Amino acid sequence: MIIFPPRLNHFLSVAVLCSVLTVFSQSCDELPTRFVAPIFDVGVTVPLVDSLVTLDQMVQDSALLRKDGLGNLxxxxxxxxxxxxxxxxxKLRPITVNYSSTIQEQTQILERVSFGYTTNLPLKTFFPSLPQPPSTTIIPALGSTIGNSFESPILSPNEAEYASFRKATIQVIVRNNFPIDMEVGILPGQILPGFVISTPGQKDIFMPLTVLQKTIPRSQTRGDSLSTGGAITLQILDQMLTQDSRIKGVVTSLGSNGKQISYDSTNILQVNVRIHNTTIRQAKLAISKQPLRFLVSTPLMDGATLTEAELLDFQTTLQMTNNFPVSGLATIHLPQLHRATDGREFSQQLSIKKNQNTPISLSSGGYAYRITPDSIDKADNNSTIKDLHVFIDVLTDAIPSTSMEIFDESNNFKLAGIINSLQLKYAAGTSLPQxxxxxxxxxxxxxxxxxxxxxxxxxxxxxxxxxxxxxxxxxxxxxxxxxxxxxxxxxxxxxxxxxxxxxxxxxxxxxxxxxxxxxxxxxxxxxxxxxxxxxxxxxxxxxxxxxxxxxxxxxxxxxxxxxxxxxPLTINIAGGNFHNMNVINISSEIRDRQKNMSSALITFEAKNRIPANVSCGIQFYDGAGNVILKVPKESPVYLGTAHSGTDGIADAETKTTFSLKIDSSDVVQILASSRYSFDFNFDANNASSNPYIKFLTSDYIHVRAMLEFKGNTDVR
Structure with a gap:
């Protein structure tokens, strides 16, 4: 390599520049006076679409996919x-009413029939020689062994003509109002002091007395539970008593022991016969006008226990059978039912006839009734309602002694029927029927x-x-x-x-x-x-x-x-698709030069992290939303499945590149479009050896498409 000194390098640079300018000046003198632009062949590559679709987008786009607490789909x-x-x-289920009361159970009737009689024996009954009272004289003694006998009716002629008893208790009470002491003696044929009850056609009944009972000092009583010797009673079985029945006895006395004694008409020996604890077969009786009460108590069905409730409109019909020989005015009370508007107790009146069946129609008359505890509930059930109570108060017509009626043990008073389901507006309590x-x-x-x-x-x-x-x-x-x-x-x-x-x-x-x-x-x-x-x-x-x-x-x-x-989206998906639309953005300069384009190529670059085989295509839309081009026109672009591990979760993305040639008319459609959409279709068949593939919200498909076209720069 030759190295020049710095000064020489400067002179060489100036010389080269001067030579270039000289050549350019000479060339310009030879060009035509009108300038014509040159035409060049060009190739342009522009990004067409770039779309990233994640499963998380699907979650946000749908009301049917959701993340659980662990982030799984x-x-x-x-x-x-x-x-x-x-x-x-x-509602309260139908309540069956089946009430029956016989004469035996209706002690209120029998209690008003004394089945007894009281005899007042004056002093002259036993001492006929005494002056008429009032008087003062010596009262002689009565025979010490035989004495004087007496007898008294047992049944009152004003109350009973006869009575046949299965069983009864006869009590005799003797009050000595004589001015002398008396003693009950021994009747003929007996060996002990006492009384005999005698009825024609019946065997005599003997009532023995104890030592304390037989002696009756003056102004004292024997025979009641408080007197000396206690009550004088005898139980009889299967005995008929009539108006001819008599109680018989004898009395003895030492008299006044030679002393002058005053007496008057109040000095009597009173013998009172009472019959109680009776069970009758039959009796012919007279009764005064009197109130009777029949209590019907019917359990609520299925063990229901209420504290309060309100009934809607109800109606029911019960059958009342009165086999007693009495008539009168009956008032039916439901003491637990009170009208919601004014608190009035439910009641209804009707006349009843003797020996007659009478249908009883009960109706709320369109009123709502509250159910609240009555006095029985408060006393027996701690103010809870377990039974429905019906009181039937009967004011009987009098049966005079001149036309007595026969009461039989087969007589009964019945109330029967079904109270239909009672619809409730509300109910509260401790046990609702199942x-x-x-x-x-x-x-x-x-x-x-x-x-x-x-x-x-x-x-x-x-x-x-x-x-x-x-x-x-x-x-x-x-x-x-x-x-x-x-x-x-x-x-x-x-x-x-x-x-x-x-x-x-x-x-x-x-x-x-x-x-x-x-x-x-x-x-x-x-x-x-x-x-x-x-x-x-x-x-x-x-x-x-x-x-x-x-x-x-x-x-x-x-x-x-x-x-x-x-x-849970731990599923094996055989196939699916997802549709994603976006706005396309192509520069106006490229749209203006589309007539210079001769051919085009679309190149796809895709990254797939969904554990399934994916195919995709692009659709282009005009401003009205109509599809004007599908790319590819035939088969879609295929993207390989993402690799997944043994747990079925994708652990690496798969990259795919694919190019597709399109003609100039397709380029025109692309450049005329305003929106595009990606259609992804995935196929999980044989995509993994795992029986279940897990899709995560982070899984994605990232697709880019590049448009590469060729043309020229001719602007004519």
Whole structure:
């Protein structure tokens, strides 16, 4: 290499520049006076589209794909359930009334018939020689062994003509109002002191007395429970007593022991015969006008226990049978029912006839009635309502002694029938009858966004489930069980599973109101292998309320909520597609020179991180949204699947480059377009050896397309 000194280098540079200028000056003198621009062949490459599509975009674009708490994708189909009324089933079940009362049970009738008689024996009955009272004299002694006998009727002629007893207790009470001491002696044929009950045609009945009972000092009583010696009683069995029946006895006395004693008409020996604890076969009786009360108590069905409730309009008819020989005016009371508007107790009057059947129509008359505890409930059931009470108060007509009526042990008073289901407006208590409510809902899953453009030829999934969110406005717990089916668009069953027994929690009870409670029911669908997304979910179940728990239910209460089918996206996808549209942006200079273009080439560069084989194409649209060109026109561009590991997750992207020649008319269409779209189609068949491929939100397809065209610079 030759190296010149610096000064010499400067002179050489100046010489070269002068030579160039001289040559250029001479050349210009030889050019034509009019300038013509040169035409060159050119090649231009411009970016056409650049699109990045991630699965996360699909999640945001669809209401049916969602991330769970771990960031994994799940397929979710969600729709509202048909509202199911709970209050429609709020009713008291039919109550069977079967009340019967016989004469034996109606002690209120027998108690008003004394079946007894009181005899007042004056002093002259035993001492006929004494002066008429009032007087003062010496009263002689009565025979020490034989004495004087007496007898007294047993039945009052004003109350009973006869009475046939299965059993009864006869009590004799003797009051000694004589001014001398008396003693009951020994009747002929007996060996002990006492009384004899004698009825023609019947065997005599002997009532023995003790030592303390037989002696009756003056102004004292023997025979009642408080007197010396206790009560003088005798139980009789299968005994008839009539107006001819008599109680007989003898009395003895030492008299006044020779002393002058004063006496008057009040000095009597009173013998009172009482018959009680009676069970009669038959009796012919007279009764005064008197009130009778029949209490009908009928348990609520299925162990229902209320604290309060409100009845809507009700009507029922019961049959009253009165086989007693009495008539009168009856008032029917339902003491637990009070009219909601004014608190008036439910009552109804009717006339009853003896030996007659009478239908009783009970009606609320269009009024609502509250059910509240009555006096019996408060006393016996701690102010809870377990039975329906019906009081029938009868004011009987009198039966005079001149026309006595025969009462028989077969006589009865009956109230029978069925009180139909009583619809309730609301009810509260400690135990609601177990009620079965039919729950049937067909859910229509309506796709949103682009999810209906994603199609799968086969879908397999593990651990899928149907989730139901039920809002319960009623203050009652219930159990839910049945079956759930997934259906396609033609209502064909894709799969059916049983719904295991699950609990629907009660709404929170706060006083007389409730706060709705949402229960989440998870229904396992197991491992699914289905040909398509479910279009419908059909739930058929029975809701059974829980007894023996506090409750508050209104007839407006309901179940409502949503149903979701959740399918984790650990699935084997046989195929799918996604559609993505963007605005195209080509410079105006290139559009102006499109007539100079002779040929074009589109080059695709793609990076695929989705674990599936992907094919794609581009569609170009005019300003009206019409497709004016598809590229490629025939088969799509194929992108290789991303590599996935043993866990089914893509771990590396696959790169693909592909060039496609298009003619000048296609270039014109491209340059005339305002929007373009990428259509991605993926095929997971044989894309991986794993039985399940996991799609992550970070998976993506990145596609770039370059437009390379050739032409010239001719502007003519």
């Amino acid at each position: 799940i397929l979710v189909q969600r729709a509202a359930l048909i509202e199911t009324k709970i209050g429609d089933s709020l 009620t079965n409510i039919t729950f049937s809902s067909k859910v229509d899953f309506k796709p949103q966004g682009n999810i209906d453009k994603i199609s799968f030829n086969r879908l397999q999934a593990k651990d899928s489930y149907l989730e139901m969110r039920l809002l319960n406005t009623a203050g009652v717990e219930a159990h839910f069980s049945g079956k759930a089916s997934l259906l396609d668009a033609s209502d064909n069953v894709i799969t059916t599973v049983s719904i295991p027994l699950q609990t629907i929690r009660s709404a929170t009870i706060t006083g007389k109101t409730t706060i709705p409670y949402e229960t989440i029911l998870s229904i396992p669908l197991g491992s699914l292998d289905i040909p398509e997304f479910p279009k419908f979910a059909k739930i058929e179940a029975t809701v059974t309320t829980t007894p023996n728990t506090p409750f508050l239910v209104n007839n407006t209460d309901y179940f409502s909520g949503t149903a979701e089918v959740r399918i």
